[in-house]
Amino acid sequence: MMELSEHLFRHEHGRMIGVLTHLFGVHNLALAEDVVQDAFCRALEVWKFSGVPANPSAWLMATAKNRALDILRRERTARNYAPELGHLLQTEWTLSPTIDELFKSQTIADDQLRMMFTCCNPLLPESSQIALTLRVICGFSVEEAASAFLISQDAMEKRITRAKKVLAGSRTLFDLKDSDLCNRQSAVLRSLYLLFNEGYHATSSEIVVRKDICLEAMRLTSLLLHNPTTSTPATCALYALMHLLAARIPARMDEDGHIVVLKSQDRTQWSSELIAEGKRLLDLSAEGTELSEYHIEAAIAAVHADASSAAETDWEMIISLYDSLMALAPSPVIALNRAIAVAQLEGPLCGISAVEEIADRDRLxxxxxxxxxxxxxxxxxxxxxxxxxxxxxxxxxxxxxxxxxxxxxxxxxxxxxxxxxxxxxxxxxxxx
Amino acid sequence: MAAPPETMEKIMPKWMSWMKELQDNGYLKAGRPLERSGKLVTGKSRTVTDGPHVESKDLIGGFVIIEANDMNHAIEISHGCPALDNDGCVEIRPVMKLDM
CATH class of the missing domain: 1.25.40 (Serine Threonine Protein Phosphatase 5, Tetratricopeptide repeat)
Structure with a gap:
């Protein structure tokens, strides 16, 4: 009997939602979610008797496809579906071939990316973009998303409902050939970065769901790298950064679940595999002329990864990287991190003066x-x-x-x- | 209220190991999940309505025919059914023996 791969449903959720939303239109996102849920329920009912099929994702996708066909046949005229497909769904002659075309693996992969780009709509605040990404792409329940963000279920429910209303305004999925691709991709990367951070700053060992969102953020970033259009140097740099930070996760907490700061971490617990992969990705990301904040942040993380202790860290290099980061994307938090590095290199008094010089210090x-x-x-x-x-x-x-x-x-x-x-x-x- | 994907995924292995156990011990004779949609035919007028569980809160997910020594044995076997972990229930009905 086949074993179920971990998080199969979460990983299939975004793939199924993408193609179904392409078919039904973004304004029918709720219908797409129903079909996905239905496919999962069916899987649960059937697999417990027959065992997990050889290709569970193909099974789920085929089930979703059949259910979608049922709905389209039954409610062909009752709703407006995707505007660009509208007439093709009207007759049986064109319905089946259109759907067969949509459910081809390349289209499914593209649609999942297009759905990610759709969720990162600039009309939405960043906190809503990432909540929506978790809910729609990763299949987190409202409850899971709420506990990941440390907010009430009620507040999360409202956030997601409001966000879905905004999305419904666009009807079609974001097109990866759109002239605004570059800006939208920045928003997507930013969301994935925030999603990762949200999980990374999890401090309580019992809240497993928060570690899961780090993994989800990494998985979604790797999806972007699989598509030539979205596989940019910045994407690669972000993926490198996530690896270098994730390498430290085992050392970030002691046995009692207490925080261990970078300076005091047992560096032998850092994952050498993740560090090696992070550095490889960072090298790859150096292609082209684009220098993103993710490049610099990954470079800083790499300097830390190279040092056997806080004392042996190349603080001079770190300060100069923070200087570049301040020039590219100034923020008081980055200035604070720079000041901490200054304190390490030149002593606490210099660090304190660096803190006092931070512009917008009141924001901290x-x-x-x-x-x-x-x-x-x-x-x-x-x-x-x-x-x-x-x-x-x-x-x-x-x-x-x-x-x-x-x-x-x-x-x-x-x-x-x-x-x-x-x-x-x-x-x-x-x-x- | 449907369970989130992650929860459903966690329930699955429980079911599969229970079913495997039934099979390995030779208890399992037959079993099938039931479709959720169906029809309800009632009374002399043969009224056909959508069913089967429109009026009831129970949702019968499927059936299994097992071979047990007696009712107590059957009850013992039912204890492993994962539906119970979700506050569901198992109804046990002996199949009548007919000497024909």
């Missing part, structure tokens, strides 16, 4: 790692009381229990050092 005030970074620098500079205050601030803005526990522990370290300092003071005072 709700970012817990801003306070934590300043806290670490102040602690190194011997200003324990200020450092402790910084970690208290970080706790205030922490986004989950592991973060909060980590900042609390750092504040505690400051308190202990501060106490030891005053203990040492006592004999001196008594001498007076």
């Amino acid at each position: 005030l709700h970012y817990p790692f801003y306070h934590a970074a300043v806290g670490e620098m102040q602690l190194l500079a011997g200003n324990c009381a200020i450092a402790m205050h910084c970690f208290d601030e970080a706790q205030l803005y922490s986004r989950n229990a592991s973060e909060k526990a980590f900042f609390k522990q750092r504040a505690e370290v400051c308190r202990i050092i501060e106490m030891e300092k005053s203990d040492r003071c006592i004999p001196a005072c008594q001498r007076e």
Whole structure:
């Protein structure tokens, strides 16, 4: 009996949705989702008796295709389907050949990409684009998507419903030959980058779903690399970055589920396979003249990957890469990361001045790692009381229990050092 | 409310291992899933309505014919049915012996 490959349904979801939405039109996305759900239910009913077929994805696709044919025959005139196919679906003579053509493997693969591009509609906020991608392409339930984003199910439901309404306005899938391809692809890459980050900053070991979204982001990026139109150097660089960051996942948490910062990570736990693959991809991405932020971020991750410890890291190189990143896509978070590198190279006081020079620094005030970074620098500079205050601030803005526990522990370290300092003071005072 | 793909995928191996167990122990004689659509024919007037479960909340997913020593044995075998994990139910009906 065939074994079921892991996440088969998630992976097939986007392929089936793509081709069905091509057929029914984007405004009938709900119908496409029903057909996919129906195919999964059927698989569950049949496979439990007959076992998993030799080619489960072909089985699912054929089931979806038959169901689509049923619907089109029964409701041929009741709805408006994809405008460009409209007349072809009207008669039995053209219906079958049209559908056979659509369900060819190349069209299926293209349609899945077109659906991804459709979800990243610039009319939608980025948070909706990635929620929609998870729901529609990766087949996450609203509940799974909500727990991945750490928001309520209700809020996620609303976000997705609103986003689907906006999509329905376009009716046809985004065309990869569209003149706006370049801009839309940037939006797609940005969404995949955010999706990966959302999962990467998962800190609690029990929330498996958040690690899954890292894997999904990587899988979708690899789909872009399989198509000559979308396989750009930036895509390759993003894929490289994801590999280099994913390599560190095993070392990011200790056995008790607590955060371990980059500086203290056991680097022998980093995945050498992922690092090697990331570097290979980074080399590949150097083709052409395009330099994206993903190139630079991947280069920074590669410098870290090459260093056997924080002390032996080529901080000078990292600072200059951050300088390039600031020139390309300035943001206070990048400036903060640059300042952290400056502190490593030139000492905490230089780091603190670099932080003070950040333009738009007030935009970082709700970012817990801003306070934590300043806290670490102040602690190194011997200003324990200020450092402790910084970690208290970080706790205030922490986004989950592991973060909060980590900042609390750092504040505690400051308190202990501060106490030891005053203990040492006592004999001196008594001498007076 | 339909289960998300990931959940459905997790249920599948349970079913397959249960069915395999029935087969390996020689209990399984026959079995088929049932289509979800069907017709309901009622009463003297032979009224035909869409069914079979429009009015009822129960959805009969399929049937299996097993060979068990007695009712207790059949109950014991039913305990492994994954439908129960989902708060579903298994109805056990002995097939009547006819000496003909």
